[in-house]
Amino acid sequence: MDILEFYKKALTIRFFEEKVDWLFSRGLLGGTTHLCIGQEATAVGVVGALRQDDYIVSTHRGHGHLIAKGADITKIFSELLGKREGYCKGRGGTQHLCVMELNFLGTNGITGGGLPIAAGAALSIKLSGEDRIAVCFFGEGASNQGTFHESLNMASIWNLPILFVCENNMYAMSTRFSDISKFDDVALRAASFGIPSVIIDGMDAGRVFENTKKIAEKIRQGGGPALIEAKTYRFCGHSKSDARLYRTREEEAAWKQKDPLPKMELKLLEVISQGEIEVIKRSIKASVDDAYEVAVAGEDPGVEEALEGAYAQREDLLPQGNI
Amino acid sequence: MDILEFYKKALTIRFFEEKVDWLFSRGLLGGTTHLCIGQEATAVGVVGALRQDDYIVSTHRGHGHLIAKGADITKIFSELLGKREGYCKGRGGTQHLCVMELNFLGTNGITGGGLPIAAGAALSIKLSGEDRIAVCFFGEGASNQGTFHESLNMASIWNLPILFVCENNMYAMSTRFSDISKFDDVALRAASFGIPSVIIDGMDAGRVFENTKKIAEKIRQGGGPALIEAKTYRFCGHSKSDARLYRTREEEAAWKQKDPLPKMELKLLEVISQGEIEVIKRSIKASVDDAYEVAVAGEDPGVEEALEGAYAQREDLLPQGNI
Amino acid sequence: MRKEKISYRKAIYKALDYALGSDEKTVFLGEDISAYGGAFGVSADLYKKYPTRVISTPISEGSFTGVAVGLSMTGYRVITEIMFMDFMTLAMDQIINHAANIHYMYGGQIACPIVVRTPAGGYRGYGPSHSKAMENLFMSIPGVKIVAPSSVEDAYGCFLSAVYDNNPVIFVEHKLLYNLEEEAELQSGKQVPLGKARVIKEGGDVTIVSHSYGVALAKEALADLEADGIDAELIDLRSIKPLDIETVIESVSKTGRLVTVEEGSIFGGVGAEVACQVIENCLQYIDGRIVRVGKADVPIPASLTAERFVLPSKGSIIEGVKKSLSW
Amino acid sequence: MRKEKISYRKAIYKALDYALGSDEKTVFLGEDISAYGGAFGVSADLYKKYPTRVISTPISEGSFTGVAVGLSMTGYRVITEIMFMDFMTLAMDQIINHAANIHYMYGGQIACPIVVRTPAGGYRGYGPSHSKAMENLFMSIPGVKIVAPSSVEDAYGCFLSAVYDNNPVIFVEHKLLYNLEEEAELQSGKQVPLGKARVIKEGGDVTIVSHSYGVALAKEALADLEADGIDAELIDLRSIKPLDIETVIESVSKTGRLVTVEEGSIFGGVGAEVACQVIENCLQYIDGRIVRVGKADVPIPASLTAERFVLPSKGSIIEGVKKSLSW
Numbered sequence A, B: 001m002d003i004l005e006f007y008k009k010a011l012t013i014r015f016f017e018e019k020v021d022w023l024f025s026r027g028l029l030g031g032t033t034h035l036c037i038g039q040e041a042t043a044v045g046v047v048g049a050l051r052q053d054d055y056i057v058s059t060h061r062g063h064g065h066l067i068a069k070g071a072d073i074t075k076i077f078s079e080l081l082g083k084r085e086g087y088c089k090g091r092g093g094t095q096h097l098c099v100m101e102l103n104f105l106g107t108n109g110i111t112g113g114g115l116p117i118a119a120g121a122a123l124s125i126k127l128s129g130e131d132r133i134a135v136c137f138f139g140e141g142a143s144n145q146g147t148f149h150e151s152l153n154m155a156s157i158w159n160l161p162i163l164f165v166c167e168n169n170m171y172a173m174s175t176r177f178s179d180i181s182k183f184d185d186v187a188l189r190a191a192s193f194g195i196p197s198v199i200i201d202g203m204d205a206g207r208v209f210e211n212t213k214k215i216a217e218k219i220r221q222g223g224g225p226a227l228i229e230a231k232t233y234r235f236c237g238h239s240k241s242d243a244r245l246y247r248t249r250e251e252e253a254a255w256k257q258k259d260p261l262p263k264m265e266l267k268l269l270e271v272i273s274q275g276e277i278e279v280i281k282r283s284i285k286a287s288v289d290d291a292y293e294v295a296v297a298g299e300d301p302g303v304e305e306a307l308e309g310a311y312a313q314r315e316d317l318l319p320q321g322n323i
Numbered sequence C, D: 001m002r003k004e005k006i007s008y009r010k011a012i013y014k015a016l017d018y019a020l021g022s023d024e025k026t027v028f029l030g031e032d033i034s035a036y037g038g039a040f041g042v043s044a045d046l047y048k049k050y051p052t053r054v055i056s057t058p059i060s061e062g063s064f065t066g067v068a069v070g071l072s073m074t075g076y077r078v079i080t081e082i083m084f085m086d087f088m089t090l091a092m093d094q095i096i097n098h099a100a101n102i103h104y105m106y107g108g109q110i111a112c113p114i115v116v117r118t119p120a121g122g123y124r125g126y127g128p129s130h131s132k133a134m135e136n137l138f139m140s141i142p143g144v145k146i147v148a149p150s151s152v153e154d155a156y157g158c159f160l161s162a163v164y165d166n167n168p169v170i171f172v173e174h175k176l177l178y179n180l181e182e183e184a185e186l187q188s189g190k191q192v193p194l195g196k197a198r199v200i201k202e203g204g205d206v207t208i209v210s211h212s213y214g215v216a217l218a219k220e221a222l223a224d225l226e227a228d229g230i231d232a233e234l235i236d237l238r239s240i241k242p243l244d245i246e247t248v249i250e251s252v253s254k255t256g257r258l259v260t261v262e263e264g265s266i267f268g269g270v271g272a273e274v275a276c277q278v279i280e281n282c283l284q285y286i287d288g289r290i291v292r293v294g295k296a297d298v299p300i301p302a303s304l305t306a307e308r309f310v311l312p313s314k315g316s317i318i319e320g321v322k323k324s325l326s327w
């Protein structure tokens, strides 16, 4: 694990999300958004432990996963802005953001909707005899959808190369997990399917990385599915408008003490100086701002682009060769 | 537990199902059917331990549950025959057979479809402050539906007065449970929700009864949901046409050794004679045949009856008072 | 009772409050309907007023709809909220194979009085999984009613009718209507019967038939049409099922022209049914093209610009009307 | 290649065999498709021929459809079997919010080539949850195709077209057609293009448009009609989406009369769309009543007698045709 790389990724995510937040507050973005501020460590820790060819299926709160996977933030901004230069030509937006060239099979607007899709990707790997793995992010709230149960069951009986990563940030929108689940841990639920699980501190990128690395290797070698539950917290509201009446400012403050970024900085200070850190910060901040400026100068889709493409043609060359 | 009563009920179920089987083999019934021959002990054991006002939600394999609850077999035959005298005017048939006057909320053609409905009935009980309970039968195959997971979760967090009864007969149609589940026991899955469970011999009506009695009382007193897994076996095929290629005749023979009826007879012989048993058998057999004869002489629905009733009217008096 | 300015959102709130307040055997189920008030803030403080009967559920649309069915069979009237209409896909089994069938398939023994409330529709850049107006999906399902009011008074009155109906009712609330404010007289408990369309504006040249937010768009179009000398009649269906085709037929018999407007797909949509019934009943009066205005047959893109090209608009309605007159 | 008598069931089997045999990147998923061969015995011994790619699933329609989506995005063509079409209600989310959108919403990066095969339809006394022909439910969903062939050759050829299509295809197999035997020439791998209707019988008096088992019923009606001196033209749509309206228009331009026949509900059904497009395109030629024949707007009762009153029949088709001529 290259701590500097991780830090830069996490910082990019943070600045990216803050920019998105700011854009929303100014009315410069349509739709809604779900920011992962506070949860950067799970994104960089998990994805940092994967190979480029591993598949990722993400959630509505997926910018971090995507950036960690190596996406071009300009093209993400373009997508959020609904520009034709976006990864999905502006059609998908924040909740339907797929980047096939990165094996990133999409953020997902349907809570729990990505779980079976990830199982499908894992089945594909298994059938093809490849040694990659599929990673499925989901929230603790999503673990109440039937798809969670059904997908874990299939992963288990078919011994699929899949890693389920639950980002347990304690809330699903306004709903505290303890109000909609008997137990506070999602990991318990994996036991029904004989799927091994670990519960880890999701605010610590290093811990997330190490655990993922170890578990991913086991899966890659045919060990079958596993589940990681990362305890984390979103510092922001659920989506663009959220008064956060369902939790206290004290609880938030306590969690902010665990902010993954300062933690990384502390580690970094063992190798570089505070001044160098400041330089990195400024440069990443600038690159995020620049990316936005480039994106916003892009083009809106035209009417033909909006109306075409509901159906794939036979001759369409599909990147994965499934013609 | 009145062993004689139980025996009579179980025998009624057996003869009823055999008659249905015979009718199908003669082409005298439309649709399909799922017989519970071999599983009579779970029906009489569970239902025998309940109160009249307890709700039952059943499955596609529900004749036994319904007969155990006290339904008139003539009216069940009428229903299977599609006669207007049937409980549902012949509209529901075997898989959609509801008897509100018995608090029997229906057999169910959708595998797993009854689970949330039962949770709803249990929530109703709780909101109304009643001391009855809701009992939900389901097969081990149904435990792979998302509704299983979702319903157990809601039952658990709302502490509902509901008893989940899994009739684990090892097969869902042709699919062996061990091929579609990591573990052979469904009961394990209840642990995720903090729902207590027991695994019992489903071929022994007495054991089923005693366990149900004890657990049902606990639930009635506010103890919250529980799950009973009854290990059982269907002696017949899944539905009317089934060559049973997925299991061996030896396995079937071994299970037939555990037939609940001879077991009951053995117990009964402590109080009555073999001759008396034969008389009971003949009389029940005759009453089943009679019921069929009465039912088959009933009337087919007319065209108006077929075309009316998709919508309830405002003035329709609903038995449960929900106008 | 004086008229006061009130929003569509508030009208639904008041109707919910009335229903919960006047009958203890009424329950309201949905995700985040407590402290959050639902994704669109409709239910506000109801969870405080009716703490045991306003129940926030886990994210389990499929099963909490089933819970509603079970509650309704055992003596309760149930209102559920599906946070976005797009998520109704997860509740389809309980609606289609259970709720819709119960009264008929159980031979009239029991009914299933549930209202499935759901915010629907686009124009907000939410993208393909959060923007659909899918009322047409339920048209062919016997046993359900489909209601999609466009005005504040109807929101209140139709909602109460839906609650006191003994059948499952899909109640569609367009997101862009929530902030609509109108002078309205909400007489406590007053119901607006389902299955009765409303003539919003009379006119002699062409009949425009719509529902939900389509009516708001059509209203905008009226002024432009008038400026062009076109006197359109505008009908708000209010409920799609039952469908008040008589009111439409009466209008088309007069105008001879029909334009249907809906936010869902044209192919297999509400307009097809309306047009078809008009043809079946008064073909002889038609003397203009029948035109259907609706969503292009593509998913709803997130890009606000692209979304505008895909969904119906004031412009496409005007175009549709002119097309119908041009024949 | 000689013609041989072959059943509809066997034709689907052969098409499945061809698809699985000719491309290793093809997977078949469904419940009980191994030793049981599926509820209707279609897949027979395929699990032995392709042991790794014919995969029997748990009873989890919602998620195994999602598995198909994931497989298709990562390089596989997938065929799934939903045991009864009624159970598609459980797979709606993955079909509507995922599969159908993928090509468009991801900007054309990837397609979703899956075929959802499903036995549909009534007349067997299976009751409300096992009898529906619900093809109309998918009409308004952009991105999916709907195919429902009525003949043995089309079953084979349309199925292969569906497999090699790069979009999700709902493939409807009517239960009563499985045993249909026809002299057919199944040229190995030969596809029948989707979106092309077939004129089954030419005639000058009235156009009957149907699909799936409705075509078989209409065929039966033809003889009776002829005996009554009515020369009907019968069109089999084969695919509902894309819809070959040109063939219908051409016919109606000639006959002046249209009767649509479908097993699903008339209200919001396929007939409404067909009739509406006919009106939009050739109103001037219509000189008879447009008549829609289909299911009464009630659930499908289990009673065989009652079911016959509810579903379309030879009789109701004849009646419909006469009504269209009586005007």
Ligand SMILES: Cc1ncc(C[n+]2csc(CCOP(=O)(O)OP(=O)(O)O)c2C)c(N)n1
Residues within 6 Å of the ligand: A034, A060, A061, A109, A110, A111, A112, A138, A139, A140, A141, A142, A143, A169, A171, A172, A173, A238, C031, C059, C061, C083, C087, C090
């Ligand atoms: C099927 C469905 N139901 C509800 C929603 C609305 N919704 C969006 S995010 C969310 C909460 C999800 O909680 P969780 O899975 O814990 O993820 P988090 O937001 O905490 O990251 C809800 C209810 C949805 N998008 N899809």
Ligand SMILES: Cc1ncc(C[n+]2csc(CCOP(=O)(O)OP(=O)(O)O)c2C)c(N)n1
Residues within 6 Å of the ligand: B034, B060, B061, B109, B110, B111, B112, B138, B139, B140, B141, B142, B143, B169, B171, B172, B173, B238, D031, D059, D061, D083, D087, D090
């Ligand atoms: C949603 C749904 N999927 C599939 C079926 C077809 N089906 C009917 S019964 C059955 C097996 C159910 O197995 P299990 O729950 O173990 O009950 P059992 O038949 O063994 O009593 C299946 C797959 C169905 N009726 N509903």
Ligand SMILES: [Mg+2]
Residues within 6 Å of the ligand: A139, A140, A141, A167, A168, A169, A170, A171, A172, A173
């Ligand atoms: Mg969460």
Ligand SMILES: [Mg+2]
Residues within 6 Å of the ligand: B139, B140, B141, B167, B168, B169, B170, B171, B172, B173
């Ligand atoms: Mg079983």
